Amino acid sequence: MEMNQQKPIIEVKGLTFEYRSHDEADLIALKEVTLNVSKGEHLVVIGHNGSGKSTLAKHLNALLLPTAGTVLVAGMDTKKQELLWEIRQTAGMVFQNPDNQIVATIVEEDVAFGPENLGIDPAEIGIRVTNALHRVDMSDYRHKAPHLLSGGQKQRIAIAGVIAMKPACIIFDEPTAMLDPSGRREVVNAIRNLNREEGITVIHITHFMEEAVEAHRVVVMEDGQLVMQGTPREVFARVDELKALGLDVPQMTDLAAELRSEGIDLPEDVLTVEEMVNHLCQLKSKN
Amino acid sequence: MSIKIQELTHTYNPGSPFETHALKNINLTIEPGEFIGLIGHTGSGKSTLIQHLNGLLKPTSGSIWIDGTDITKPGIKLKDIRKKVGLVFQYPEYQLFEETVAKDIAFGPANLNLDEQEIQKRVKEAMEMVKLPYEGLKDRSPFDLSGGQRRRVAIAGVLAMKPDILILDEPTASLDPRGRDEILDQIKTLHRQQQLTVILVSHSMEDIGRLVDRIIVMHQGTVALTGSPRTIFQQAEMLEEIGLGVPQITHLMKSMNQRGCALPEDVFTVEEAKEVILSYLRGSQHA
Amino acid sequence: MLKDITIGQHYPTGSLIHRLDPRTKIIGTFVFMAGLFMIRDFKAYLVVMALLLMVITGSKVPLRYVLKGLRPLMVLIMVTFFINLFMTRGTVFFQLGPVNMTWEGLRQGVFMALRLIFLIMGTSMLTLTTSPITLTDGIEHLLNPLKRVGVPAHELAMMMTIALRFIPTLLEETDKIMKAQMARGADFESGNLIHRAQSLVPLLVPLFISSFRRADDLAMAMEARCYRGGENRTRMKALKWQQADAAGLVLMSAFMGIMLWLRWY
Numbered sequence: 001m002e003m004n005q006q007k008p009i010i011e012v013k014g015l016t017f018e019y020r021s022h023d024e025a026d027l028i029a030l031k032e033v034t035l036n037v038s039k040g041e042h043l044v045v046i047g048h049n050g051s052g053k054s055t056l057a058k059h060l061n062a063l064l065l066p067t068a069g070t071v072l073v074a075g076m077d078t079k080k081q082e083l084l085w086e087i088r089q090t091a092g093m094v095f096q097n098p099d100n101q102i103v104a105t106i107v108e109e110d111v112a113f114g115p116e117n118l119g120i121d122p123a124e125i126g127i128r129v130t131n132a133l134h135r136v137d138m139s140d141y142r143h144k145a146p147h148l149l150s151g152g153q154k155q156r157i158a159i160a161g162v163i164a165m166k167p168a169c170i171i172f173d174e175p176t177a178m179l180d181p182s183g184r185r186e187v188v189n190a191i192r193n194l195n196r197e198e199g200i201t202v203i204h205i206t207h208f209m210e211e212a213v214e215a216h217r218v219v220v221m222e223d224g225q226l227v228m229q230g231t232p233r234e235v236f237a238r239v240d241e242l243k244a245l246g247l248d249v250p251q252m253t254d255l256a257a258e259l260r261s262e263g264i265d266l267p268e269d270v271l272t273v274e275e276m277v278n279h280l281c282q283l284k285s286k287n
Numbered sequence: 288m289s290i291k292i293q294e295l296t297h298t299y300n301p302g303s304p305f306e307t308h309a310l311k312n313i314n315l316t317i318e319p320g321e322f323i324g325l326i327g328h329t330g331s332g333k334s335t336l337i338q339h340l341n342g343l344l345k346p347t348s349g350s351i352w353i354d355g356t357d358i359t360k361p362g363i364k365l366k367d368i369r370k371k372v373g374l375v376f377q378y379p380e381y382q383l384f385e386e387t388v389a390k391d392i393a394f395g396p397a398n399l400n401l402d403e404q405e406i407q408k409r410v411k412e413a414m415e416m417v418k419l420p421y422e423g424l425k426d427r428s429p430f431d432l433s434g435g436q437r438r439r440v441a442i443a444g445v446l447a448m449k450p451d452i453l454i455l456d457e458p459t460a461s462l463d464p465r466g467r468d469e470i471l472d473q474i475k476t477l478h479r480q481q482q483l484t485v486i487l488v489s490h491s492m493e494d495i496g497r498l499v500d501r502i503i504v505m506h507q508g509t510v511a512l513t514g515s516p517r518t519i520f521q522q523a524e525m526l527e528e529i530g531l532g533v534p535q536i537t538h539l540m541k542s543m544n545q546r547g548c549a550l551p552e553d554v555f556t557v558e559e560a561k562e563v564i565l566s567y568l569r570g571s572q573h574a
Numbered sequence: 575m576l577k578d579i580t581i582g583q584h585y586p587t588g589s590l591i592h593r594l595d596p597r598t599k600i601i602g603t604f605v606f607m608a609g610l611f612m613i614r615d616f617k618a619y620l621v622v623m624a625l626l627l628m629v630i631t632g633s634k635v636p637l638r639y640v641l642k643g644l645r646p647l648m649v650l651i652m653v654t655f656f657i658n659l660f661m662t663r664g665t666v667f668f669q670l671g672p673v674n675m676t677w678e679g680l681r682q683g684v685f686m687a688l689r690l691i692f693l694i695m696g697t698s699m700l701t702l703t704t705s706p707i708t709l710t711d712g713i714e715h716l717l718n719p720l721k722r723v724g725v726p727a728h729e730l731a732m733m734m735t736i737a738l739r740f741i742p743t744l745l746e747e748t749d750k751i752m753k754a755q756m757a758r759g760a761d762f763e764s765g766n767l768i769h770r771a772q773s774l775v776p777l778l779v780p781l782f783i784s785s786f787r788r789a790d791d792l793a794m795a796m797e798a799r800c801y802r803g804g805e806n807r808t809r810m811k812a813l814k815w816q817q818a819d820a821a822g823l824v825l826m827s828a829f830m831g832i833m834l835w836l837r838w839y
Contacts, residue, residue: 058794088797088800093795093798100791100795103736103795104707104735105705105706105738106707114800115808115810116807116808117800117801117802120808121808122808122810122811147739147743162799
């Protein structure tokens with residue numbers, strides 16, 4: 001890779017995974033997936049339910065182990081039992097349901113849970129908790145009970161809990177699926193800040209296409225395989241293919257495609273309202 | 288079947304330090320066969336309001352008339368109301384409990400003391416309405432189905448009571464785009480074919496704009512606005528002030544206008560926008 | 575209704591008593607209970623009352639709030655009172671059919687009811703002044719010496735923490751499922767006992783399933799955050815004995831001394 005000479009932080013090679021089920025034939029959830037993620041990258045994975053997104057995510061911090069192929073996290077093979085805790089500390093994970101990942105009855109205790117498991121010195125934990133809460137803008141809620149918070153706030157606590165472990169990379173498994181629009185905005189902003197300001201590598205699984213627009217790279221999964229990848233512009237320009245997979249495209253890209261089919265001279269890769277306005281005004285002034 | 292709400296007020300925990308005014312003097316009329324979109328920020332009172340419509344919550348003051356009957360009067364048989372007003376909660380698949388799909392859907396009709404033949408007929412019809420194959424799925428355990436299918440089983444469980452009014456609280460939450468579109472299309476078909484009155488609670492302005500006849504906007508326990516999508520989405524500033532937005536397409540039209548391009552602002556679907564922009568661009572070519 | 579239960583709830587005020595080491599408070603509570611069961615006559619209750627008032631004032635928890643905790647247990651207190659009133663032999667002062675009330679019974683009834691009331695008030699002071707997580711922390715530390723004989727101290731404490739964490743979530747969930755089934759015509763309120771038990775199936779099955787799902791999710795989330803039991807685990811807030819704790823223990827020893835003295839002399 002030219003943008004980054006270093007070794008990728010995550011290397012997935014020929015990853016195949018089969019769910020063992022007792023009555024029917026084994027279910028193949030991932031088929032020979034190969035994917036590298038470089039340090040500092042913001043990668044979005046899209047695909048509909050059952051396409052293998054979550055199964056892939058769980059391989060990246062050794063919650064699942066490959067049936068075939070390898071997964072390396074910062075060069076560590078997830079199959080090596082003795083590296084398990086180092087791998088999980090390097091690649092943190094935030095899950096879909098905000099209620100089911102908070103352990104403690106007080107916000108700060110929950111954020112401290114990860115560092116405590118790592119056996120970190122109490123004074124250092126206190127500092128990390130303060131910093132982590134600050135980064136997700138939840139410092140005011142330090143002594144509150146998590147069940148009284150909104151969904152977006154709970155997810156930010158979950159994110160703080162991961163940041164406090166100082167991971168190099170965080171995997172977000174549909175963190176906004178159960179949130180309302182304002183909660184979704186809060187969480188998406190927090191994710192972006194972590195990537196842009198803290199340089200944390202982000203792997204974000206979602207089916208909200210708007211959340212993919214700002215990523216460095218988008219990967220599309222279908223039936224346990226990677227079927228498309230590229231910059232958001234490159235991927236969303238393939239409107240028909242995405243629709244055939246049952247996925248959304250940003251509405252502006254959709255509109256651009258519709259207008260192009262009527263012979264209007266618009267680029268394929270329009271993503272945002274602002275871009276659309278600019279293109280249309282240019283077209284108008286040409287006439 | 289009409290709904291008339293007069294001076295409805297609901298206060299949680301009156302007289303305690305936790306007192307909250309969830310609804311304040313709501314006055315609303317919903318005509319038979321209307322398709323209503325109910326929108327509002329989390330905590331605006333939407334959930335409290337819909338739970339009043341089938342008697343799950345009792346008003347602190349005010350009255351609710353369903354089809355000419357005041358359901359807040361003492362001595363009213365709640366079963367009769369729940370037969371008329373079907374309420375599908377958020378994540379309804381979590382309420383499934385029976386061994387088979389058919390038995391679960393039969394729970395509602397059985398509570399209405401219908402005879403076995405009628406119950407089976409309704410189960411079959413309800414499954415057809417939500418496009419679940421009756422023969423293939425009726426004897427399966429609901430817990431073996433996919434998330435989207437489970438949700439449709441739960442919706443069928445309410446439809447089998449043959450309500451005249453169907454209320455759905457965010458029926459597409461957490462579904463992928465394909466699952467979302469399937470459910471929304473089925474609701475639309477039901478509304479059209481069975482002349483059901485539908486109240487849809489949703490956070491997606493795009494879905495609301497595409498589907499409903501009339502929008503009710505809730506804010507801090509009151510009805511802030513009501514009107515057709517066209518009139519409501521013209522109030523973009525007001526909507527944003529109360530934490531809501533407008534569909535992206537409407538946003539595009541507004542931005543175009545601000546740049547001095549005269550486009551109608553009451554447009555909110557991709558199809559409409561395509562027509563409007565085409566005639567705008569072509570119109571100028573011939574001018 | 576469920577919201578009215580104040581037993582086991584935490585009432586944060588930041589008072590000196592709140593800041594005591596949980597171990598002091600747990601030991602203190604046990605001493606209090608032991609002392610209470612040594613009492614033979616009413617005199618000693620004055621000491622108990624004085625101690626309780628001192629602790630309640632010191633904790634800055636409103637007395638009214640503490641008394642509210644008695645409400646859900648009123649039935650138990652009344653039953654205790656009446657059983658003693660009717661079942662104790664002695665001088666009858668009131669007779670109605672087969673029912674005899676005796677002076678001895680009245681004394682015994684009041685005596686037992688008071689013991690129960692003080693017991694509830696005393697133990698609720700522990701939970702009112704100690705956050706659940708600190709409480710479990712204290713229990714874990716106190717059980718630690720028993721690890722050698724195979725008591726899983728850390729695991730027990732973790733289970734308690736998680737249970738406390740999920741109680742509000744599950745109460746909310748119960749309410750939601752109940753409403754959803756009522757919307758489908760379910761009736762949880764009428765019918766005979768058997769019918770009512772049957773009507774709980776549509777509530778309990780989804781509740782169990784969702785609890786298992788939550789447990790599964792939580793286990794995965796905990797693993798992802800490197801949880802591997804109590805080994806090598808540190809705590810952000812290490813428990814520390816302070817002077818106030820020593821003072822607390824001295825006070826409780828004095829209480830015990832008085833109780834012993836009143837019993838034997």
